[in-house]
Amino acid sequence: MYSKIKSAVVVGLKGSVIEIETQISRGMPYHVIVGLPSQVIRESKDRVKSALKESGIRFPDDRITQNMFPAHIKKEGAHLDLPIAMGIMCCMMEPHVDLKEIGFIGELSLEGRIRPVTGVLSLIEGFVEDGIHQIVMPIQNLHEVSGMKNIEVFAYDDLNALLKAVEYGQMEALSVEDAIVDQPVLHKMDFNEVIGQNQAIRAIEISAVGNHNLLLVGPPGCGKTMIAERLRTVLPPLSNEKHLESAKVYSLLGERATAHERPFHAPHHSITRASMIGGTNALIPGIVTRAHNGVLFLDEILEFKNEVLQSLREPISNKSVLLTRNHQSVEFPCDFQLIATMNPCPCGNHMAKDLDCTCNDFEIKRYLNKLSGAILDRFDMLVFMDRVELRDVTEKNRSYNSNLISERISKALEFKRHLETQGTEVEMDGETNANLMRYYNSGKLSMRGHSKLFEIARSIALLEGMETINRKCLSEAIAYQGFHRLKHNL
């Protein structure tokens, strides 16, 4: 008795189809799974046995040999329970559906229920690439595939029901469009809670248009964290394509991606390198990949371990991270916007207008040297924040609110798309370009800094709805280049 069932496994973020061959022959009870199965799959033997028995099926008292093809890919994940069980069942009965055309994924509980699994989106992508468009999956994973095209989904939560449907050829496809779509999240925060600090809010707005990395520097209590946290209230929603990319990451981690909201991650500074970049033996994506298409917020960046900060270098510039463990390499995307806050010195009052700094030059220098030049160069914008002026405090000067800012940002992005469809690019006028060259000549910019400065000026122009970058845009962009000031006079 022989059967062949198709399933898939995830390597990195990519799904690839595998075949499970089952052969049952007369002999003493024995169940072996070959073809590089992981520990989880070896354990699945017992789950499958119990699930089949609980579904009212006589588990064969024979020699069962199962092989997973191709043998060189490591098979990981509890989602292979269901295909393993189906392999055994299809050996014993005459299925009335074409098994070659169907991919199976699902974890089994001992009582025969089909449990939700992780990485559904990557698995389905693997199926579709291989030409399998009919997928049997757990009903609880259905919400993840909402809006996916050219697939036919059969969702079950009970093994018995599935077996009957397969035996009598009565599988009914569920409409993917009907799956519940998450409601947009309502934020409790708003920019109108911020008093003063208009320059920093303006900088946040610009950074959101062009995904610029932003460093907020200022004394304790001036509102750095407050402003940075409110960035998530104005971020533009994700496009369908990008949402799918992020959802794949979250699906792999077994978490639910929230609607089309951009991810926003603020890890504590005790985070390790492996959890930041990703890794461990199973090659799990780290925070940088979770923040893909969103924001990575490092509060008090100087408190992070140096090795963690240094390991951010390539992810920031490459927008992807290549992890290698045990002869296996996977590439995870990590196109995030980095927002960080820090104090300018140990006491925090260095460079503040009317606060006295108690640190000496050496202390300040040592403190700032924790942030290497390479990391500093990867910040496109730096904003010095000071204590809020008395005038602003007494007048409760709240000049911004989140709705206003998010409208402006969406308008700027729409304008950008509009220009792109027309095939025109935002350009710098001649005089401004000469100014930029002069600034470059002063030695304050790296080549990266030069192109970033141009991009910031472009974001400002987009916000203003202009097709050319004028002097005003450039000088505002240069105002966010305060890096040399940090270590000035030390």
Place this chain on the structure above:
Amino acid sequence: MNKRKIGNQGEQLAQNHLIANGFVIETQNHYTPYGEIDLIGLKDGTLYFVEVKFRRTATFGTAREAVTQKKKQSMKASAAHYLKTMTKRYVPFKISYLGVTATESHIEFDFIENIFE
């Protein structure tokens, strides 16, 4: 009826079944230091060391499941001991299993020639 009597009844049924299938029974309940061999039969020049399992119902697990890894190992050792002490030259042999399920209406035999295959 005690356990031994039930066992004997099963072994009697098993023995008849084997004889009907062309086996010559050499020994019954042969004791070795490693355990007991229920039946030793000869067919076509091959010795069969047969472990007999008798069941009246499958409620408490099937008969096949009752042959554990430990039992398999002891059967191997017993068979080796038998070959060493009772035969003078090499005889091809197999370690077999015969399940007998006897319900009120019918008797079912389940013979597996080689349990190590």
